[in-house]
Amino acid sequence: MMVARVLRQDWVLLRSSPGLWIALLLLTGVTALAAAAGQARLGLHDAAVQSRIDTAEQTHVAVIQTLQRWEQAGDAAAAPAVASPGALGLSVLETPMALPGVPLAALAAASGRPQAVSVTAHADYRMESIGIIENAANLALGGFDVIFVIVFLMPIVIIALTFDLLSRERELGTLPLVIAQGVSLRDFVLARVLGRGVLVLLGMATAGLVAILAVGGPAALWPDGLVWLLIAGLYGAFWFALALFVNTLRLGSDQNGVILASCWLVLVVVIPALVSLLSATLYPAPSRVLLTTEIREAAAEAEERAADAREAFLFDHPELAGGAGAQEAYFRQVMETERDVAATIAPLLESFADQAHQRDALVNRLAVLSPALLADQALLSIAGMDEARARAWRDAVGEFHAAWSELFADRIRREVQVTSAEVEALPVFGFSEPVGRHLQLGPGLVLLIMSLALLITAVARLRRYPIT
Amino acid sequence: MLQTQDLSKSYNGHEALKGLNLQVAPGEIYCLLGANGAGKTTTINLFLSFIEPSAGCALVDGIDVMTDPVAARHRLAYIPEQVMLYRQLSGLENLVYFNRLSGRDMAPEGYREVLRDCGLQADAVDRKLGTYSKGMRQKVGVAIAVAKQARALLLDEPTSGLDPKASNEFSQLLVRLREQGAAILMATHDLFHARQTATRIGIMCEGVLRRELVAHEVSHADLERIYLEHMN
Numbered sequence: 001m002m003v004a005r006v007l008r009q010d011w012v013l014l015r016s017s018p019g020l021w022i023a024l025l026l027l028t029g030v031t032a033l034a035a036a037a038g039q040a041r042l043g044l045h046d047a048a049v050q051s052r053i054d055t056a057e058q059t060h061v062a063v064i065q066t067l068q069r070w071e072q073a074g075d076a077a078a079a080p081a082v083a084s085p086g087a088l089g090l091s092v093l094e095t096p097m098a099l100p101g102v103p104l105a106a107l108a109a110a111s112g113r114p115q116a117v118s119v120t121a122h123a124d125y126r127m128e129s130i131g132i133i134e135n136a137a138n139l140a141l142g143g144f145d146v147i148f149v150i151v152f153l154m155p156i157v158i159i160a161l162t163f164d165l166l167s168r169e170r171e172l173g174t175l176p177l178v179i180a181q182g183v184s185l186r187d188f189v190l191a192r193v194l195g196r197g198v199l200v201l202l203g204m205a206t207a208g209l210v211a212i213l214a215v216g217g218p219a220a221l222w223p224d225g226l227v228w229l230l231i232a233g234l235y236g237a238f239w240f241a242l243a244l245f246v247n248t249l250r251l252g253s254d255q256n257g258v259i260l261a262s263c264w265l266v267l268v269v270v271i272p273a274l275v276s277l278l279s280a281t282l283y284p285a286p287s288r289v290l291l292t293t294e295i296r297e298a299a300a301e302a303e304e305r306a307a308d309a310r311e312a313f314l315f316d317h318p319e320l321a322g323g324a325g326a327q328e329a330y331f332r333q334v335m336e337t338e339r340d341v342a343a344t345i346a347p348l349l350e351s352f353a354d355q356a357h358q359r360d361a362l363v364n365r366l367a368v369l370s371p372a373l374l375a376d377q378a379l380l381s382i383a384g385m386d387e388a389r390a391r392a393w394r395d396a397v398g399e400f401h402a403a404w405s406e407l408f409a410d411r412i413r414r415e416v417q418v419t420s421a422e423v424e425a426l427p428v429f430g431f432s433e434p435v436g437r438h439l440q441l442g443p444g445l446v447l448l449i450m451s452l453a454l455l456i457t458a459v460a461r462l463r464r465y466p467i468t
Numbered sequence: 469m470l471q472t473q474d475l476s477k478s479y480n481g482h483e484a485l486k487g488l489n490l491q492v493a494p495g496e497i498y499c500l501l502g503a504n505g506a507g508k509t510t511t512i513n514l515f516l517s518f519i520e521p522s523a524g525c526a527l528v529d530g531i532d533v534m535t536d537p538v539a540a541r542h543r544l545a546y547i548p549e550q551v552m553l554y555r556q557l558s559g560l561e562n563l564v565y566f567n568r569l570s571g572r573d574m575a576p577e578g579y580r581e582v583l584r585d586c587g588l589q590a591d592a593v594d595r596k597l598g599t600y601s602k603g604m605r606q607k608v609g610v611a612i613a614v615a616k617q618a619r620a621l622l623l624d625e626p627t628s629g630l631d632p633k634a635s636n637e638f639s640q641l642l643v644r645l646r647e648q649g650a651a652i653l654m655a656t657h658d659l660f661h662a663r664q665t666a667t668r669i670g671i672m673c674e675g676v677l678r679r680e681l682v683a684h685e686v687s688h689a690d691l692e693r694i695y696l697e698h699m700n
Contacts, residue, residue: 173552180546181570
């Protein structure tokens with residue numbers, strides 16, 4: 001009741017504060033801009049992937065038609081090049097695929113990386129990534145998306161609106177007169193936090209809703225959109241609670257501002273950077289240069305072994321040199337060479353994957369040290385751009401690739417020609433979404449506990465706050 | 469209406485108020501006279517529960533201010549020595565803001581009338597407070613107290629900074645409020661003003677209420693003499 005009364009009167013003061021409206025306008029404008037930028041970035045990526053998919057489908061249809069014409073003609077001797085499993089699997093057919101789009105992906109387009117590859121019968125280390133050439137400005141300035149606005153910029157606006165929430169009243173001398181009107185200090189302060197909180201979160205929610213509807217349509221609202229807004233709201237609540245707590249330290253407004261700015265620097269920049277540094281130090285990624293060198297050396301050795309084997313084979317069967325079997329022998333050699341290389345570098349790739357997994361696990365464990373990390377990870381997950389989902393997708397792609405390449409490898413080994421029915425029946429990639437992406441109960445709960453702990457401590461401190 | 473029982477307050481071992489017992493009935497203006505540091509403002513701050521007593525209690529309409537500070541403050545109006553208001557609002561907007569904060573409201577014309585009664589010029593009512601003199605701010609502060617229609621008023625050097633005319637008008641206003649049944653406790657250095665307005669006068673020195681006088685029973689000269697006796 002009293003909170004509502006103070007809230008109504010505080011609105012009078014807020015209305016006459018141009019700084020508040022400028023800050024809110026900037027925040028909502030930047031949110032809309034970030035959503036539009038994310039949408040454009042994903043649009044470019046999707047267009048690049050779709051173009052590859054269209055080309056692959058056209059090739060697929062053309063191969064089937066060519067094979068059907070040959071099969072109808074019944075001339076076994078006039079087999080088209082695509083009837084060769086080696087030619088078809090290693091040179092002609094490909095299956096481009098992308099991590100399925102999630103409605104809110106555009107809100108995290110820069111924080112996460114869109115995943116897309118093209119699968120062929122070549123070994124997995126030769127799998128080609130599909131993507132756009134990164135904008136030089138993006139590379140230089142880092143990512144700019146709605147997650148960035150929420151995690152980095154929203155706290156700055158909240159701090160600007162709340163650093164002098166109580167201290168300014170005390171400095172101006174208005175606090176005694178306010179409290180003398182029969183308002184408890186607790187209700188007065190909570191109402192002011194609530195008023196500013198509602199304005200900031202309403203502004204962000206409106207911009208967020210518009211962005212969500214724009215990038216994902218109405219279907220994106222439930223559950224993704226609402227959980228997204230809830231996590232963003234809890235993160236904002238943490239900063240309001242922190243500002244309230246700092247205001248109860250009985251310091252001047254300038255000191256409050258310095259403390260809150262330092263908190264922002266530590267929680268949003270320093271701790272995430274230290275966590276990243278720690279994870280990279282404890283679980284360093286194997287050297288990319290080493291990987292490239294190993295691939296090159298393994299390929300050279302495998303090719304040498306294959307050449308020796310081929311020479312020995314031709315020494316025993318000189319009648320086959322340059323004959324019809326030469327092409328199939330070449331494909332077999334390519335395949336075996338790649339398999340040798342893949343087997344050689346597999347431990348290194350596994351080490352890459354293992355270290356990356358360990359790094360992610362450590363970052364997840366240490367995320368409780370920074371509400372910014374918690375919010376960032378939760379929002380990234382809801383947008384479907386988190387590493388866990390990408391890893392699950394890469395695993396599914398790996399399984400699909402194994403089945404796809406084995407199909408061709410088997411025919412290459414047996415030198416069996418491919419039929420149109422077999423091409424029509426080639427496996428299709430499918431991906432099952434990891435369960436629980438939307439929930440984000442853990443980060444949400446930790447943010448809630450942090451905010452409540454600060455709020456309760458601040459309210460307890462208000463009892464001893466000097467009015468005069 | 470306003471009562472203290474053995475009210476004491478210490479700051480870091482220094483006793484600012486020592487066992488104060490006083491009572492202000494409805495329809496009474498009680499002036500606390502004393503030098504700086506005598507304990508006048510401490511007494512008012514204790515009634516407002518801005519500070520906690522070290523011992524004893526302060527009661528407003530029978531309510532212990534520490535037990536239920538909000539209820540006690542609802543029955544009080546307060547005018548500080550320096551009335552500090554929101555500079556971005558006009559005098560009228562400040563009055564509306566504080567009055568609604570206390571849970572009361574009235575028609576816009578009513579607010580203008582209160583400001584007029586408190587001596588604020590009509591052309592200043594809608595001007596931003598940043599352009600006000602100290603005296604004008606003080607008048608808005610008085611208007612806030614009057615609009616609250618509280619049964620008890622706490623005034624801490626309310627005429628400080630007012631010109632003689634405004635000070636006289638303020639005295640007349642206090643008398644009107646007293647006649648309407650308000651209990652008024654006023655801390656002041658101004659002997660003349662106290663003698664002119666008060667029904668009773670208390671002289672405080674070093675946290676102790678040294679003497680109580682009935683205002684109409686002493687002349688101004690006697691009051692000055694008694695006051696100086698206690699100050700020396």
